[in-house]
Each structure stands twice: as C-alpha cells, then as structure tokens.
Amino acid sequence: MILREPPPCASMFAPEHHAPRSGERPLDPETERLAALLAQAPLFNGLAHDEIVHFTRGVREQKVEKGVVLFHRGDPCHGFHLVLAGQIKLAFTSADGHEKVIEIIRAGQTFGEAVMFMDKPYVVMAQALTDSTLLHISKHVMFDEMGRDPMFCRKIIAGLAQRLHHLIADVETYSLRSGRERIIGYLLREDELDGEGHASGAVSLRLPTSKGTIASRLNLTQEHFSRILHELIDAGLIEVEGRTIHIPDIGRLRKSLN
Amino acid sequence: MILREPPPCASMFAPEHHAPRSGERPLDPETERLAALLAQAPLFNGLAHDEIVHFTRGVREQKVEKGVVLFHRGDPCHGFHLVLAGQIKLAFTSADGHEKVIEIIRAGQTFGEAVMFMDKPYVVMAQALTDSTLLHISKHVMFDEMGRDPMFCRKIIAGLAQRLHHLIADVETYSLRSGRERIIGYLLREDELDGEGHASGAVSLRLPTSKGTIASRLNLTQEHFSRILHELIDAGLIEVEGRTIHIPDIGRLRKSLN
DNA sequence: GCAAACTCTTGTCATAGGTCAAGAAAAACA
DNA sequence: TGTTTTTCTTGACCTATGACAAGAGTTTGC
Numbered sequence: 306m307i308l309r310e311p312p313p314c315a316s317m318f319a320p321e322h323h324a325p326r327s328g329e330r331p332l333d334p335e336t337e338r339l340a341a342l343l344a345q346a347p348l349f350n351g352l353a354h355d356e357i358v359h360f361t362r363g364v365r366e367q368k369v370e371k372g373v374v375l376f377h378r379g380d381p382c383h384g385f386h387l388v389l390a391g392q393i394k395l396a397f398t399s400a401d402g403h404e405k406v407i408e409i410i411r412a413g414q415t416f417g418e419a420v421m422f423m424d425k426p427y428v429v430m431a432q433a434l435t436d437s438t439l440l441h442i443s444k445h446v447m448f449d450e451m452g453r454d455p456m457f458c459r460k461i462i463a464g465l466a467q468r469l470h471h472l473i474a475d476v477e478t479y480s481l482r483s484g485r486e487r488i489i490g491y492l493l494r495e496d497e498l499d500g501e502g503h504a505s506g507a508v509s510l511r512l513p514t515s516k517g518t519i520a521s522r523l524n525l526t527q528e529h530f531s532r533i534l535h536e537l538i539d540a541g542l543i544e545v546e547g548r549t550i551h552i553p554d555i556g557r558l559r560k561s562l563n
Numbered sequence: 564m565i566l567r568e569p570p571p572c573a574s575m576f577a578p579e580h581h582a583p584r585s586g587e588r589p590l591d592p593e594t595e596r597l598a599a600l601l602a603q604a605p606l607f608n609g610l611a612h613d614e615i616v617h618f619t620r621g622v623r624e625q626k627v628e629k630g631v632v633l634f635h636r637g638d639p640c641h642g643f644h645l646v647l648a649g650q651i652k653l654a655f656t657s658a659d660g661h662e663k664v665i666e667i668i669r670a671g672q673t674f675g676e677a678v679m680f681m682d683k684p685y686v687v688m689a690q691a692l693t694d695s696t697l698l699h700i701s702k703h704v705m706f707d708e709m710g711r712d713p714m715f716c717r718k719i720i721a722g723l724a725q726r727l728h729h730l731i732a733d734v735e736t737y738s739l740r741s742g743r744e745r746i747i748g749y750l751l752r753e754d755e756l757d758g759e760g761h762a763s764g765a766v767s768l769r770l771p772t773s774k775g776t777i778a779s780r781l782n783l784t785q786e787h788f789s790r791i792l793h794e795l796i797d798a799g800l801i802e803v804e805g806r807t808i809h810i811p812d813i814g815r816l817r818k819s820l821n
Numbered sequence: 822g823c824a825a826a827c828t829c830t831t832g833t834c835a836t837a838g839g840t841c842a843a844g845a846a847a848a849a850c851a
Numbered sequence: 852t853g854t855t856t857t858t859c860t861t862g863a864c865c866t867a868t869g870a871c872a873a874g875a876g877t878t879t880g881c
Contacts, residue, residue, distance in 0.1 A: 399739040400821070407734060419731075422724035428731060451713060451720075458716035459709065465723040466680035472730045473677075473686060476665060479737055480782050481657040484838070515858065524738050529838055531860055547847075563658070742868070773828065787868055789830055805877080822881100829876070840865075847858070 336361045342440060346387050346415060348460055356450065363446030367439045375431040375439075382427055384443040385417035391437025392514055395429045396521070406521040407475075409434070409513060419465060421447070434514045479524050485533050487523045489562055492543070496555060505556030512548045594619045600698060604645050604673060606718055614708070621704030625697045633689040633697075640685055642701040643675035649695025650772055653687045654779070664779040665733075667692070667771060677723060679705070692772045737782050743791050745781045747820055750801070754813060763814030770806045 339361040343349050349357055363384070369375065375386070378397060386393070393410040407429060410416050420427055421444050451458050478487055495510050496503060512519055520530035537543045542558050544551040552558055597619040601607050607615055621642070627633065633644070636655060644651070651668040665687060668674050678685055679702050709716050736745055753768050754761060770777055778788035795801045800816050802809040810816055 397735050397739070403739060405735065405738045407731065419724045419727040422720050423728060425728070428728065428735075451717065453713075455710055455713050455716060458713060458720065462680050462709075462716065462719055462723065465720065465727060466677045469677040469723060469727050469730065470681060470683070470686065472727065472734065473665065476730065476734060476737070477655050477663070477686075479734070480663045481655070481661060517858070526839060527859075528840085528861085532838095535860085775828070784869055785829075786831085786870085790868095793830085825878100825880080827876100827878070829874105831874085832872090833870105835868105835870075836866105837868085838865105839867090841863090843861090845858105845860070847856100849856070850854080851852100 339364050339366070339440070342366075342389060343387070343442075345413065348415065348464060351460075352454075352457070356454070359450065360442060360446050363443035363449075365441050365443075367441055369433045369437050369439070371433055371435050371437075373433045375433070376427050377430045378428055379426045382417060382420045382425070382444070384441050384445075384447070385415055385421050386431075387415045387440045387442065388412050389438040389440060391439075392434040393431050393437060393439070394434050394514070394518060395431050397429050404521060405524070406518055409518065409522055411513060415464075418461070419468065422465075434518065484523070484525050484529055485536065486562060487525070488530070488533050488537070489542075489558060491519070491523055492550060492552065493555070493559060496552070503555050505554065508552045508555050510550055510552070512550065516548075597622050597624070597698070600624075600647060601645070601700075603671065606673065606722060609718075610712075610715070614712070617708065618700060618704050621701035621707075623699050623701075625699055627691045627695050627697070629691055629693050629695075631691045633691070634685050635688045636686055637684050640675060640678045640683070640702070642699050642703075642705070643673055643679050644689075645673045645698045645700065646670050647696040647698060649697075650692040651689050651695060651697070652692050652772075652776060653689055655687050662779060663782070664776055667776065667780055669771060673722075676719070677726065680723075692776065742781070742783050742787055743794065744820060745783070746788070746791050746795070747800075747816060749777070749781055750808060750810065751813070751817060754810070761813050763812065766810045766813050768808055768810070770808065774806075 336358060340354065340357045343357050343360055343364065344352075344354075349360070366389075367375075367386075369391075375393065376382075388410050390412050392412075393416065394406050395408040395410065395416060396404050396406040398404045408416070410431075416431065417427070447461075451461065478490065482490065492510070495512075496508050499510060516530055516534075517527040520527045523530070525533070534543070534545055537558075538545060540561070541553070542561055544553070594616060598612065598615045601615050601618055601622065602610075602612075607618070624647075625633075625644075627649075633651065634640075646668050648670050650670075651674065652664050653666040653668065653674060654662050654664040656662045666674070668689075674689065675685070705719075709719065736748065740748065750768070753770075754766050757768060774788055774792075775785040778785045781788070783791070792801070792803055796803060798819070800810070800819055802811070
C-alpha cells in the first residue's frame with residue numbers, strides 16, 4: 306500500500322505574514338497549543354515562550370494514516386518535521402525496487418533538518434508506519450530565528466553534529482559487525498531507550514514496528530533476520546512472542562557479543 | 564608502520580590570550596601567512612580579513628610524516644583540521660583488528676568538526692597516508708566567532724548538513740550497490756573531481772592512494788577490489804597501469820552501471 | 822643498484838547472507 | 852466470527868564477498 310499525501314490544503318497553513326515581534330500576549334488558543342507542542346522538542350528547549358510563539362506562524366499540524374508517503378526522493382524541501390505521535394520510516398529505494406530503511410523515527414524525534422539547510426531536494430522518502438501526527442516547521446521561520454539568536458544556531462549545530470555521529474556509528478555497524486551482532490546491538494539499544502538501561506536481569510521489549518522493517522534498518526533481509534532471531538532463541542538468549550522479545554538475562558546477551 | 568604523533572610542543576601554539584578586537588593592522592608576517600592559508604578554506608570564505616586574522620590566534624600548523632596517527636578513537640577533541648597538503652585517512656578498527664576507512668581527506672578539505680561540536684572524544688582515528696601539512700583550528704576561536712557572527716554559524720550549519728548528506732549517500736551506496744557498482748561509481752566521481760567531469764570520451768585518472776585503502780573505503784577487501792578491476796579490464800571498460808586508470812570511453816563505463 | 826619492505830595479484834576454498842517459493846501465523850476487517 | 856490480507860517462518864539453493872596463502876611486482880632506502 307503506497308499512498309501519496311494529499312496536497313496540503315491552504316487552511317492547514319498558519320498565516321505567514323510578518324507580525325511585529327512585540328511582547329503582547331497572543332490570545333489565540335490554537336497558537337498556544339502549537340507552542341506547547343513545539344516546546345517539547347529538544348531543539349526549542351531553553352527558548353523563551355515568546356520566541357516559541359514566533360515559530361507557530363510557520364508551523365502546520367499534519368495527521369497522516371499508515372502508509373502515507375510524506376515525501377519522495379527528489380521532492381523539494383520546505384522545512385522539517387517533528388513527530389508528535391506514531392512512527393515514520395526514512396528509506397531509499399534502488400532502481401530495481403529494493404528498499405533500505407535508514408531510520409525509524411518515533412514520537413519526539415525530528416527529521417529532514419539536514420536537507421532543509423541545503424536547498425536540495427530530499428534524498429530519501431518518508432512514509433508513515435502507523436497513523437501519525439506531526440508538525441511541519443517551515444524553513445522560513447527557522448532561518449528567521451537563526452539570524453536573530455546565535456544560541457539557537459548553536460542548538461542546531463549540536464543537533465546536526467549528533468546526527469552525523471549516529472550516522473557514522475551506523476556505517477561502522479554495517480561494515481564491521483555481522484548480522485547477529487547488529488541484531489543483538491539493536492536489542493540492547495532498544496532496552497536502553499524504553500527501559501532504564503538494565504545492567505542485567507530479565508527484560509521484555511516490544512519491537513516498534515514490523516520485523517521486516519527492522520531487518521531492513523539493520524541491512525538484513527526479513528528471512529535472514531528471522532533465522533538469526535531463532536538462532537538466539539536456540540541459544541536461550543531470547544524468547545520471541547510476536548513483536549515482544551523477552552530477554553531472560555540481558556547481561557548474558559551483552560556478553561554474547563564478544 | 565604505526566607511529567604516534569609526538570605531543571605538540573608549546574611553541575607550536577600561537578598565544579591564546581584575548582587581544583582587543585580593534586581595527587589595527589597586525590604586522591606579524593606569520594599571522595598574515597596563516598590568515599592567507601585559512602582564507603582558502605570554504606568555511607572562511609566571505610569573512611573579512613580582520614575576522615580571519617582573529618582565528619590565527621587559535622591555529623597551529625602541523626607537519627606530519629606518512630604513517631603518523633593524528634588521533635585515535637577515544638582521544639579528546641580540541642578543534643578541527645584543515646589539510647593544506649597531503650592526504651589523511653579516517654578509519655575505525657574493530658576489536659579483531661579489521662579496519663574500515665570511512666574517508667580519504669585531501670588537500671583543501673577539513674575534518675573533525677562534528678566531534679568538536681559535541682564535546683565527545685573522537686570515534687575514528689586519523690592517519691597520514693602521505694607526508695602532510697595541516698592546520699589545527701581550536702574549538703575555542705570557533706565558538707568565539709560563532710557567538711559573534713550568525714552568518715558564520717550558517718556556514719557551519721551548511722557544512723555539517725552537506726557532510727550528513729554525503730554520509731547518507733555512502734550508506735545508500737554500501738547497502739544498495741554491489742562491489743562492482745561501487746567501484747565504477749568511485750571512478751566516475753573521481754573523474755568529476757579532478758577532471759572537468761567528462762560526459763564521454765577517454766579519460767585517465769590517478770588513484771589518490773593505495774588500492775588497499777581505496778578498497779576499504781568502498782567496503783571491499785583488497786583482493787576483491789583487484790578482481791573486480793580485472794573484470795572491468797576484461798570487459799574493455801578500463802586499463803590499469805599501476806595507480807593510473809585509463810578509461811577509453813567514460814560514457815560506456817557510466818552506461819555499464821545499468 | 823641491491824635488498825628489504827610494501828603492494829598487488831591470483832588461486833583455492835569457505836561462508837554470510839540473499840533469493841525464491843510455499844506455508845503458517847497473526848492481524849485486520851467486515 | 853470467519854475471511855482476507857499482511858507478516859513471519861522455513862526449506863532448498865545460490866552467489867557475492869571474505870579468508871588465507873603464495874607469489875609477483877613496485878617502491879624505498881641504503
């Protein structure tokens with residue numbers, strides 16, 4: 306199922322005229338709501354309420370159903386996205402129809418900043434893995450604020466640097482680790498994210514999406530992913546129950562990496 | 564041959580005291596020399612001469628012999644590097660001694676910015692592939708200038724975004740293309756860099772470094788690289804003469820990708 | 822200009838991981 | 852609740868790429 310996002314209707318856009326940046330309190334409850342949502346993103350952490358309100362002029366909320374493609378490779382980029390609820394996958398497709406998922410974006414995360422800062426079209430496609438709600442923040446207000454607040458620039462730089470860091474870690478993983486190691490590493494990271502990062506003991510975790518998608522994220526075929534999972538089951542390292550993985554002893558799983 | 568860079572002797576550092584930022588002309592010819600070198604880097608393009616001079620306080624020149632390791636994974640990062648002459652390889656090493664080259668940095672290019680912006684240790688190692696000359700620009704003066712000039716921030720953001728872009732392209736290449744395709748793609752890109760990007764016809768190009776290193780950059784073993792090269796020779800697509808590759812018809816090589 | 826040290830090739834063999842195809846199991850739906 | 856659709860497993864087989872080893876070329880250094 307590959308659906309194309311309907312063209313955004315004009316009413317989805319907040320007006321983009323340049324209001325004077327005075328200290329007057331905005332009374333619009335919709336503006337307040339958007340500001341509150343934005344405030345959650347790390348990027349806007351530490352910004353004054355007034356500053357955040359300023360962004361709302363360039364923000365639109367977007368609800369998409371599972372399967373909807375937000376953008377394709379080659380589409381022009383006018384801003385970036387913040388996921389409020391649901392999951393989005395970023396992937397590229399080769400000429401012969403093969404797909405490689407580069408990232409699974411979850412609630413609270415953002416994507417598309419890098420492309421936005423380059424005036425180039427998207428190089429990947431983005432598709433909703435579940436019904437999702439997102440905010441789209443326009444390039445315009447970002448550049449606006451960047452010119453005004455060097456501290457905001459610093460935050461953006463920090464964000465981009467971190468993203469680069471993760472990507473380099475991915476390259477390392479893809480080139481230096483076996484499929485088995487990648488899967489174990491993935492499970493351990495997953496525990497750190499939604500648990501508190503257990504040092505040892507029993508843990509249960511739920512895969513965020515289908516095994517096929519996760520397999521692709523890890524540069525594996527679905528089949529190979531399945532087989533490795535069953536290898537781990539046979540070794541007594543994990544138990545699988547649908548999308549839930551039980552790890553009887555996470556310390557042992559971690560040790561099995563060496 | 565793995566040599567460790569000798570600890571930088573104090574005299575290599577320009578004094579780091581905070582001089583008043585007045586418009587007075589600096590008379591020091593060494594400062595002028597460094598400023599002229601810095602001005603070549605895209606990052607400093609468009610900055611006024613006075614601004615660039617300001618950076619020289621945090622710059623040190625470094626000459627390293629082939630084989631010298633500039634830093635290892637885990638070393639703390641105090642700034643970034645600009646290569647004036649020679650080549651540097653960025654790579655990581657797995658526990659079992661395998662090495663993966665992520666980038667071959669050439670004259671005019673910079674590296675290490677991302678880590679610098681994160682207050683984290685290096686995740687890769689850097690080693691001189693040839694005798695090289697570089698400038699090290701300290702974190703300090705960068706942050707200084709960033710606070711002062713939002714336009715400079717924009718440049719940094721643009722640079723990081725582009726680096727991210729390249730890295731994503733690499734991930735795509737590694738996961739979606741075969742060894743043969745990666746090599747052909749590499750040759751074509753190499754032509755675009757040092758030639759004028761020929762649409763068709765005969766081209767000769769010289770590999771920037773040893774085949775083993777390039778193989779690793781392309782996620783291949785030296786042996787496999789060699790075999791693919793000979794496949795291409797057998798297909799009449801290239802001729803190899805040491806480090807020089809002759810491409811009788813680059814259009815045909817490009818077409819052989821599909 | 823010779824010896825030592827790299828680098829590159831080539832052969833043989835091993836294997837991680839991919840492909841294709843058919844069921845089984847789950848989810849979604851109606 | 853049963854039916855359809857999607858996702859997951861499993862089997863048999865294949866292939867791109869890696870590992871090891873030995874030799875042939877090339878540089879480098881004295």
